[in-house]
Amino acid sequence: MEGRFKLDFFLHNIASLFNCQVVWWDAKEIRGVFTPLNVPVPSLDHLKRLLPFSHPVAITRGRHSLCTGCPDERLCTWHCEFFVPFRLWNEEMGIGWQFAAPTPFVDNPSWLKFAVDITSLLISALEQEKSWSWGELFRQTVELCGQMLGEGLILFDERWEVVYQNEIANELNLYRQFREGTGINKLFQNKKETELVLNNSLPLRFRPFYYGRDYLGGAVFTRREKREFKSGVFQSREPIGLPKIIGKNPKLVKAISIAQQVALTDSTILLRGESGTGKEMFARAIHENSPRKKGPFIAINCAAIPENLLESELFGYEEGSFTGARRGGKPGKIELAHKGTLFLDEIGDMPPALQAKLLRVLQEKKIERVGGTRPVPIDVRIIAATHRNLEEMIATGQFREDLYYRLSVIPIYIPPLRERPEDIELLLYYYVKKYCVLLNKEFKTFTYDALQLLKAYPWPGNIRELENTVEYIVTVEDKEEIGVESLPLAIRRFYQPQSSPERKDIRTGRVKREELAELLERFGYSVEGKKELARHLGISLATLYRWLKKYKL
Numbered sequence: 309m310e311g312r313f314k315l316d317f318f319l320h321n322i323a324s325l326f327n328c329q330v331v332w333w334d335a336k337e338i339r340g341v342f343t344p345l346n347v348p349v350p351s352l353d354h355l356k357r358l359l360p361f362s363h364p365v366a367i368t369r370g371r372h373s374l375c376t377g378c379p380d381e382r383l384c385t386w387h388c389e390f391f392v393p394f395r396l397w398n399e400e401m402g403i404g405w406q407f408a409a410p411t412p413f414v415d416n417p418s419w420l421k422f423a424v425d426i427t428s429l430l431i432s433a434l435e436q437e438k439s440w441s442w443g444e445l446f447r448q449t450v451e452l453c454g455q456m457l458g459e460g461l462i463l464f465d466e467r468w469e470v471v472y473q474n475e476i477a478n479e480l481n482l483y484r485q486f487r488e489g490t491g492i493n494k495l496f497q498n499k500k501e502t503e504l505v506l507n508n509s510l511p512l513r514f515r516p517f518y519y520g521r522d523y524l525g526g527a528v529f530t531r532r533e534k535r536e537f538k539s540g541v542f543q544s545r546e547p548i549g550l551p552k553i554i555g556k557n558p559k560l561v562k563a564i565s566i567a568q569q570v571a572l573t574d575s576t577i578l579l580r581g582e583s584g585t586g587k588e589m590f591a592r593a594i595h596e597n598s599p600r601k602k603g604p605f606i607a608i609n610c611a612a613i614p615e616n617l618l619e620s621e622l623f624g625y626e627e628g629s630f631t632g633a634r635r636g637g638k639p640g641k642i643e644l645a646h647k648g649t650l651f652l653d654e655i656g657d658m659p660p661a662l663q664a665k666l667l668r669v670l671q672e673k674k675i676e677r678v679g680g681t682r683p684v685p686i687d688v689r690i691i692a693a694t695h696r697n698l699e700e701m702i703a704t705g706q707f708r709e710d711l712y713y714r715l716s717v718i719p720i721y722i723p724p725l726r727e728r729p730e731d732i733e734l735l736l737y738y739y740v741k742k743y744c745v746l747l748n749k750e751f752k753t754f755t756y757d758a759l760q761l762l763k764a765y766p767w768p769g770n771i772r773e774l775e776n777t778v779e780y781i782v783t784v785e786d787k788e789e790i791g792v793e794s795l796p797l798a799i800r801r802f803y804q805p806q807s808s809p810e811r812k813d814i815r816t817g818r819v820k821r822e823e824l825a826e827l828l829e830r831f832g833y834s835v836e837g838k839k840e841l842a843r844h845l846g847i848s849l850a851t852l853y854r855w856l857k858k859y860k861l
């Protein structure tokens with residue numbers, strides 16, 4: 309098999325295994341796109357901007373500096389993208405792994421390492437083609453994939469002989485189970501992708517490998533999620549099914565529990581909360597846990613698209629409906645979400661004319677493209693989100709009351725981070741772990757002072773800001789213990805050393821009203837916020853309440 313085609317073969321199979329799009333390119337051209345997804349191919353202009361990087365890069369949509377001014381910004385529907393640069397045949401090249409939605413793989417901090425390992429394996433095989441046997445390359449690739457999937461794996465050759473099995477398969481006695489029951493050759497004799505439950509207890513997935521029309525063998529993977537689901541582990545341990553919704557704050561836990569219940573229904577949901585509190589994450593989790601999870605999850609940010617384009621983005625258009633309209637027309641996001649979920653982010657920014665049009669879609673469950681004449685029936689579940697005060701907007705005539713009632717059938721409030729001080733440490737260490745693995749660094753801890761400061765900081769950008777902060781610290785800091793001096797300036801400005809006048813004054817009860825008001829603002833007015841403030845000041849909650857009463861705060 310010649311070099312280029314060998315790489316094609318592997319990338320194609322890995323893409324379908326992980327349900328992602330894999331792109332291989334150099335400075336002049338896109339050499340290959342491998343994808344089981346029906347999604348836009350990135351432009352060469354976008355990909356070329358990645359080539360100057362000499363190290364692997366993980367990009368979450370809208371959060372990386374590269375997203376600003378990206379030529380694909382308007383078309384981008386990716387959840388995230390991993391880029392691995394390399395040099396082959398004396399040229400700079402790159403392989404990008406793009407995911408349309410969060411999945412267990414994307415959210416696993418080991419993914420970037422996996423992407424690097426698999427790329428290096430393929431490249432070294434291509435570089436030293438003579439010394440690599442085709443079978444060995446195949447075995448090592450599938451083995452790495454099996455580790456990443458965290459599932460039992462047995463690999464067969466074209467004669468159904470076992471060529472490899474990993475430890476999980478070993479533990480499950482997988483091979484014996486085949487020999488005792490119907491043989492593997494019978495179970496998968498049509499050599500097509502198959503899912504089945506072995507001996508009524510073990511869900512399996514069979515993946516054949518072909519090169520052109522030649523059958524080369526196949527892999528059998530166990531399907532772990534199903535096993536966990538059956539035993540109830542999934543439901544009890546991770547209520548929303550996406551383990552990364554971190555937090556134990558009672559208000560957040562309540563939001564998760566409501567989301568979990570309504571996920572099973574088709575009700576329209578309105579997610580409310582400040583920017584960066586996790587509204588989109590909730591929306592995706594609800595979709596993933598709903599009966600629509602096999603359908604698409606389509607997100608659109610009503611504030612990010614210019615008013616004149618929003619209508620055609622949402623509703624699509626027919627051919628010739630305006631100058632520049634694409635031949636054959638284009639479906640809008642609502643149509644694309646058919647049988648799935650449509651996430652309307654920043655709904656408060658939707659212009660009034662479109663609010664009326666959206667209301668009609670919700671009432672009639674039909675959609676008409678711009679320039680179209682035929683209404684098309686659609687079956688879409690709507691989740692809207694906003695950080696704005698819609699009630700005030702209704703009062704000032706900026707938002708339609710009837711649309712508001714249609715949308716907020718189930719309102720879910722996600723509290724800002726400053727109202728959830730107990731979650732800050734959890735999130736800090738969650739992201740420290742994630743970025744230390746991603747960036748291949750030693751695990752880090754915070755000094756007492758740094759942790760107190762991070763807990764006292766009001767996090768106006770919420771979890772997005774916290775994640776960016778941790779990513780920055782882990783990237784630039786080599787020490788194992790992170791002190792106040794390593795924190796970004798914006799946070800250090802909040803530092804109040806132990807002997808500061810503020811503390812002394814407060815301890816002696818001589819704190820000024822303005823100072824206390826400012827601290828209260830910083831920690832939040834909730835009971836949790838006040839508890840945290842009392843802890844910060846070194847006084848009891850009862851004393852704090854006394855002071856607040858005294859100052860009428």
Ligand SMILES: Nc1ncnc2c1ncn2[C@@H]1O[C@H](COP(=O)(O)OP(=O)(O)OP(=O)(O)O)[C@@H](O)[C@H]1O
Nearest residue numbers: 552553554555582583584585586587588589771772
């Ligand atoms: N509870 C949580 N646990 C872990 N990560 C979280 C949590 N909540 C949010 N995040 C992370 O914080 C980031 C911001 O979340 P998300 O984009 O869902 O916020 P948002 O409220 O939709 O923001 P915006 O209104 O600005 O679009 C994401 O990277 C998300 O993964």
